[in-house]
Amino acid sequence: MEHHVVCVLDFMSLVKSLQRDLTCMGPVWLPPANSEVARFINEIVLDEETDQEFPGEGPGSHFQWYVEAMDEMGANTGPIRELCADLASGTPPVEALERSALPPASREFGAVTFRSLEQPLHVRAAIFLHGREDIIPGMFLPLVRELRAGGLSCELLVGYLERHIEADGEHHGPLARRLLDELCGGDPSRVSAAEQAALEAVEARRALWDATCEALLA
Numbered sequence: 001m002e003h004h005v006v007c008v009l010d011f012m013s014l015v016k017s018l019q020r021d022l023t024c025m026g027p028v029w030l031p032p033a034n035s036e037v038a039r040f041i042n043e044i045v046l047d048e049e050t051d052q053e054f055p056g057e058g059p060g061s062h063f064q065w066y067v068e069a070m071d072e073m074g075a076n077t078g079p080i081r082e083l084c085a086d087l088a089s090g091t092p093p094v095e096a097l098e099r100s101a102l103p104p105a106s107r108e109f110g111a112v113t114f115r116s117l118e119q120p121l122h123v124r125a126a127i128f129l130h131g132r133e134d135i136i137p138g139m140f141l142p143l144v145r146e147l148r149a150g151g152l153s154c155e156l157l158v159g160y161l162e163r164h165i166e167a168d169g170e171h172h173g174p175l176a177r178r179l180l181d182e183l184c185g186g187d188p189s190r191v192s193a194a195e196q197a198a199l200e201a202v203e204a205r206r207a208l209w210d211a212t213c214e215a216l217l218a
């Protein structure tokens with residue numbers, strides 16, 4: 001969890017960057033170009049940022065949920081809380097990550113995400129689909145099984161994982177795929193850029209999990 005928490009945090013910057021481009025976020029509202037896509041991204045933000053299923057009091061963000069789950073497990077939340085404080089004080093994300101006390105692989109994963117925010121919309125949509133929504137159910141299902149079988153006291157973590165298996169698998173994944181298809185519009189150069197970004201996103205994830213596995217074994 002100390003390694004993975006960076007994904008829970010940086011995901012929100014990715015999803016918010018999509019929301020900024022797919023809906024109207026300026027001071028004057030104008031109708032979005034595609035209402036279906038706008039609704040989809042708004043729905044994701046609604047749950048990720050302010051989920052009614054949050055197990056604490058009132059709605060809560062999935063990040064808040066995850067950090068509380070870390071507390072429940074006795075994981076060290078100091079580095080991620082310090083990173084948030086550093087970001088809140090205005091430090092640029094990559095710089096804040098570089099000097100944070102998160103594990104090196106987590107700092108690298110976060111830096112890849114934050115750098116990608118400068119990429120075109122279809123590239124970010126590819127990272128969103130292939131690096132996040134599409135792979136979450138397959139990553140989290142075996143974890144839930146193992147955690148349940150292990151008899152650990154980690155209800156918050158299991159609840160967090162199950163919430164994502166349900167939301168991403170049934171709903172978000174297919175919509176994110178349609179979003180990417182629509183943004184690429186069959187344009188070969190866009191499709192190729194999207195594929196490249198998808199590969200890099202999955203590679204970044206693999207490197208993070210490998211480092212996590214190494215830390216567990218050590």
Ligand SMILES: [Fe+2]
Pocket residue numbers: 048062164
């Ligand atoms: Fe989430």
